[in-house]
Amino acid sequence: MFEAIKLLVGVVSLIMVYRTITGNCNKYLAFAICAIWLRYFLSAFHTITYPPLVAGFSINALGSIGVAGLGLLLIPTAVFTLKKLFPFYILFTAIAVSGFVNMQIPGTINVLVKWCYFLVLAGALFLSIRSQGQNETFKKLLVAFTMPVVLQVLSVVLGQAKATEADGSASYIGGYNHEAAFSMIIVSFIFVMGLIERNTIRFRVSLFTLAVFLLVLVNYRTAILTILPIAAVFYFTLVEQRLKPSQKAPILTVVTTLFIMVFFALSLSMQERFADVGLMLSNLDLIVKAPMYFSDAEQDIMSARVYIWSQYINAFLNADMVQQFF
Known part of the structure; x- marks a missing residue:
């Protein structure tokens, strides 16, 4: 269907x-x-x-x-x-x-x-x-x-989700093949929306906010982390443009505080999805560890990214000079 x-x-x-x-x-x-x-x-x-x-x-x-x-x-x-x-x-x-x-x-x-x-x-x-x-x-x-x-909106309405993680989380990607590639489509959409100036199109802020929400539903950590600074700049600029010079300092302080609170709220609500980030940062030696010594649990860290990085680094270190150079 x-x-x-x-x-x-x-x-x-x-x-x-x-x-x-x-x-x-x-x-x-x-x-x-x-x-x-x-x-x-x-x-x-x-x-x-x-x-x-x-x-x-x-x-x-x-x-x-x-x-x-x-x-x-x-x-x-x-x-x-x-x-x-x-x-x-x-x-x-x-x-x-x-x-x-x-x-x-x-x-x-x-x-x-x-x-x-x-x-x-x-x-x-x-x-x-x-x-x-x-x-x-x-x-x-x-x-x-x-x-x-x-x-993607229809996949949310119709419950057409793709199970992607061992923790039971799901990705709404509109029937596309993989959340990694689809997330870049939504990131591009957000980026294009952000490049359009005020009063150029109707409902610009609403569309931008919808796109950010849709990206969260894609449930792909790399893309979510990528868009955070873009979203912060967009909303910060949106508020700043509407203020008189005398109002900027106090109101922007309040807005910045709200941004931080929202960030921590999102972090808590998605802490299981981002738990691997902290695990990787506390075990940076895994990146230079030879892939043959990875345990099954270590291979799964950050959706196998650390394991893949170790394969690249190990192959580079064991290559001859010509291959290392190019």
Whole structure:
């Protein structure tokens, strides 16, 4: 049943995207909106789009390759020669050389396509902001988030949750594959909302607050920790802009106190989910411990992140100089 709901929401969101890009919308923003919407649409049907289809590539991967290729053709070459992009080209070169040295060609192509995907979207948004301004660009970009946000709300209403943790907690991710990737969609939505200035769209504060609440329901610790400073700055600025100079000191002191109280309230209500953070901080030696010596309980700390980090570090320490350098 929920798959049918996904399809219906996808069709409705596509109509909204079409109406947006055929209005007062430059071609670079239209490209970014369509590319992001397509990614979210394909990811929603992961049982079909994730398995390998052609030459080891999935439908999702082929879509990313197509978007990256189209972006390279659409965006003027001058954008790719900007000096601020030079650090990314250093990274691209390091990835390519590293893949060749370690003979991991398919994996290298996969990573380079992802970074190229990022590069063309960044270039498209850069050109759109120069053409139509920040507020107009990000206001229209919000339409690309319609499908995942609506699906998450529906998953809460219909009780469509994914059990993710041994402690019995659940994640509401709108029928998407994994809470890690879905949490980044909601983080991006929050970030875009935060970049839109006051009085640009109606219910801006309400939508931002809803998005933060939805992120908590995703139940992914890394994303929640990531968004805390962004949310704090958003609400602090919101209050500060409405005050007269003489009112700022006392009222902002009260607001800061409230922020701290809310933070501690959230910490207490989710202390079981964040217990691993304290456990890791009190056992930092685990990070440099050889993975073969991890017990079953230690492997589960922070959803196996510490165990995975130890594998990376151990592999690095035992590699030759050429592999360590690249």
